[in-house]
Amino acid sequence: MKLSEWNGDFAGIDYVSFIVIDIDGRMRAVSLPSSYASEAVLSKGIGFDASNFGYAKVHASDMVAVPDMESAFVEQKDNFNILHVFCNVQTMDGQFFAQYPRSVIRAAQHALQASGIGDDAKMLVELEFYVFEDVRYSTTAHHSYYYVESSEGIGEEYSDTPRLGMSQGYHRMAPEDRYQLLRNRAVKTMIDVGIPVKYHHHEVGAAQLEIELDFISMVKAADAVSLAKWILRNEAEGLGLHVTFMPKPMYGVAGSGMHVHQFILKDGRSIFPGEGLYGLSDKGLAYTAGLLSHALTGSLLAFSNPSTNSYRRLVPGYEAPVSATFAQGSRAAAVRIPGYLGKGEARIEFRTGDATANVYYFLAAMLLAGLDGIQKGLDPVALGYAKEKPSEKHIFPMGLFHVLSGLKKDRSYLEPAFPSELIETWIARKEKEASYVYNAPVPQEYELYFD
Structure with a gap:
């Protein structure tokens, strides 16, 4: 593997990988082409189905993964530069989802x-x-x-x-x-x-x-x-x-x-x-x-x-x-x-x-x-x-x-x-x-x- 700390420069980045932690503590991810990962997207986040992550019910599963850019790092793999970033999770009303693992540890x-x-x-x-x-x-x-x-x-x-x-x-x-x-x-x-x-x-x-x-x-x-x-x-x-x-x-x-x-x-x-x-x-x-x-x-x-x-x-x-x-x-x-x-x-x-x-x-x-x-x-x-x-x-x-x-x-x-x-x-x-x-x-x- 070839990983490095991110210097804050998006130049040369091909994909942005949003990492979300499931209820068991496993890392999961969705990848955005850099052409889509605008400043607005990185600020507002992207929606996802949280019911597949174990901590949300199907009838209330729409949530938003918002990247924590301070956690970002770069992976060079198969001639691509991938910017990985851990995400916080918010509900549709913009509140941090209290059951999300990163929310729990911050609350502690x-x-x-x-x-x-x-x-x-x-x-x-x-x-x-x-x-x-x-x-x-x-x-x-x-x-x-x-x-x-x-x-x-x-x-x-x-x-x-x-x-x-x-x-x-x-x-x-x-x-x-x-x-x-x-x-x-x-x-x-x-x-x-x-x-x-x-x-x-x-x-x-x-x-x-x-x-x-x-x-x-x-x-x-x-x-x-x-x-x-x-x-x-x-x-x-x-x-x-x-x-x-x-x-x-x-x-x-x-x-x-x-x-x-x-x-x-x-x-x-x-x-x-x-x-x-x-x-x-x-x-x-x-x-x-x-x-x-x-x-x-x-x-x-x-x-x-x-x-x-x-x-x-x-x-x-x-x-x-x-x-x-x-x-x-x-x-x-x-x-x-x-x-x-x-x-x-x-x-x-x-x-x-x-x-x-x-x-x-x-x-x-x-x-x-x-x-x-x-x-x-x-x-x-x-x-x-x-x-x-x-x-x-x-x-x-x-x-x-x-x-x-x-x-x-x-x-x-x-x-x-x-x-x-x-x-x-x-x-x-x-x-x-x-x-x-x-x-x-x-x-x-x-x-x-x-x-």
């Missing part, structure tokens, strides 16, 4: 500012993913299967070739690491388009990789994650590879999460460092308690882990957090305070989420959960979240139906940014997904019960 940022607690939330997102040379899957009434292959030792073709082991990949180098070229290309493209990257490396699992972005304002971070995932899929396709952000694409291997490091700025300084436990301030501790409390009900997990596959990952034994705990340096805790930071640098890392989330909804819900903790003065130690061995009552609900049930009961903290209609639509959509998956027999059941 406004809630932060209105509270007086902070001016901005800075977030660093870790993207973990698997890469395969071959992927096949099919589900019908008479069969159901998936099949994946990786040159790092996964699949029949590679089962007897030199390989690094299914769980021995962490920070491995070439030649065992077969996918450094993919990471190098993807990271270069991300940097070229203005996405800050901290580093990349091989992860624990065979064929499992990680790219860690750097800190960025929350609203821009959501766009950056969407764009980074799109870049990875395109760079992989160019190499004949397939990328998946599924939390658990195979049985018995390390899962892929989307960890988020974060802190809140007030007057240019983080409010999280202090003299409390693990170097956190009272507000940093209360924010942590808010995250864990709303995760424990299932409500926050309904946005941070919104797929049935999410709960294949959240099982003991794979460094995946399964309980409402926080600790310094522990990768088993749901909230980790990095142990390598100096005095006055404390921040938190929420390790539970994964990339099946709509990142806009996820980051917004997480911020609102933390703010709720601050506003209520919650104490994570008094709530039992600092215990090394948590009790049963601190175990997260482990299933999509369970977390959706929690969302139904625990949703008032989301009101500053999440319209009630959006939450109802989200619950109905995810319950339908859960029914589709949980009602289907799987091969393991044949192994156990066929006779």
